[in-house]
Amino acid sequence: MSACALRVFLQRAAVTRKAAHQTFSQTRAFPQCVTGSYTHSRGINTLTNSLRAEEKVTVHFLNRDGKRISVKALTGESLLDIVVNNDLDIDGFGACEGTLACSTCHLIFEEAVYKKLGRISDEEMDMLDLAYGLTDTSRLGCQVCLRKDLDGMILHVPDVISDARVDSEKESSTAPPKV
């Protein structure tokens, strides 16, 4: 197992341990992926993927610096998993590790692809509302799982408010709001 995959596994396990302590946060909707929700067994599935029937699909990330990163990934993986497992160079992606507690895995989809995606939950929409540069075809990567019919899709990684010349007093109402 690569060091990177090990890190993911351990992080997922940590998320699970922490999730077990959440009693009333059942509003946290984990994506309905083919391989199931984030549990220890899912971690094991990731390790033994050669034994399963998931299919390989290609996705393209259009990064903030304009560079395109193409990766092959398995159906059932979330887009956050793909970024983490492939160690993609996207600063600050997935800060909350896929638990719907941030909006840093915000991705913008092509319109035709967006329409094919699964239903968006209130909980995802609540966090997506805080994302900078929100569009009508935005989703959180941790909630979207790869399917065969999404092969070849292009995912646009949006800019974050990272231009320090922006005066914080002029932030728009769609910018991440107060604490």
Place this chain on the structure above:
Amino acid sequence: MKIHGLSSASRCLAAEGGVRGLSSSSGPRVCIVGGGPAGFYTAQQLLKDAAVDIYERLPVPFGLVRFGVAPDHPEVKNVINTFTQTAQHERCSFHGNVNVGKDVTIDELRQAYHAVVLSYGAEGNRSMGIPGEDLPGVFSAKDFVGWYNGLPSNKELHPDLSFETAVILGQGNVALDVARILLAPVEMLKETDITQNALEALAGSKVRRVLIVGRRGPLQIACTIKELREMVNLPNTRADMLPADFEGIAEALKDLPRPRKRLTELMMKAVKEGGDDKAEKCWGLRFFRSPVEVLAGADEKRAAGIRLALNKLEGSGESVRAEVTGQLEDVDCGLIISSIGYKSIPIDPAVPFDPRRAIVPNEMGRVQDTAGLYCSGWVKRGPTGVIATTMNDSFDTARVLIQDMEAGKLDLSVNKPGAQAITALLQTRGVRMVLFSQWEKINAEEEKRGKSLGKAREKLLDVDEMLCRAK
């Protein structure tokens, strides 16, 4: 985060035989003051090109992630995993229990490092500035949150929870966190990392009604929808709103951007539906009201109520402001929590400070008139924003610092001793540093104690006890 291949600066570092312990090694050395999210995220970016030392006043790291995020939001604390990776990076070292400004000065740090980044956040709070504010029964949200989250300096807070009504001034996410913690069923909290004494106090609490008061109207509310939804969904509570506060709001909905529209719709739903009449507890938002006086009880010894001035709104769009009408309203209550903002304080006379904005004056993270000194996080921008806001801001400061290194604005030709010199200085002053591996012992102890109580962790509340466990 991604740790990139070596830049030319760090190849120089590697060629010289690494960073640790070799006084002859060169390569950029940066010091970060503050071990919270700003400090760690700044370090993450800097590690690509420099050796980084983080100094933190408490023996324990993570700042508001540990002491600010609500106990029932454990997923928000997942960032601790990435901070832990950063601290364990071979070019990074964490030094806890070091009070910069007292144990060591900024000038001493600037002599030992090529650059210093101030990431020490906002440990003070804005005061309401009204008579009676110092009466028993009035707390800042910062202290109340610190109390249930185990901040050592708040362990003796002992808030009296024997009153039926609590009033919170301010309607940001911190205010909603406080309201939720006050009204949540104990079952919801008993497996979290809330401190045991707060849990017991809340279990015996008589607080049944919490009002969350804002100066302006529903369209200006500062909280976000997730926190509002948690209030609406709180078991055994109902919403108690004033329909009059919502006049004209339904008509304004269609022109609102989606995030504000959904938030407002959720509030309107709470106004309309209210909730289960049989619910024992209630919460309500109150708009157009500013606190003008805390009223003492008949014995004059503690708070028994709050006097609110009624406002009207002038202006429009982003610049809507509250203006007084002259009308007043008194609310009986025994617990008053002021949640109107944290505030940074100056750390060292050598560092410029803007008392009006309560930040370190800076241009894009470069401290004004002070070469080699930078800032990130709340001390740079003011105390607003979620962790991701601070993350992006910290990445910005790090990039600016690296740009300055590459542009020759920092003299990297001079060798700097870094932690070696500071550690020696601290030893002569009798300061006991806590390294990250020692924090991990404290961490293990907290998890162990938590396990025996069925909780995620039981935090150590006492700095001396932390130091003892760190041995």
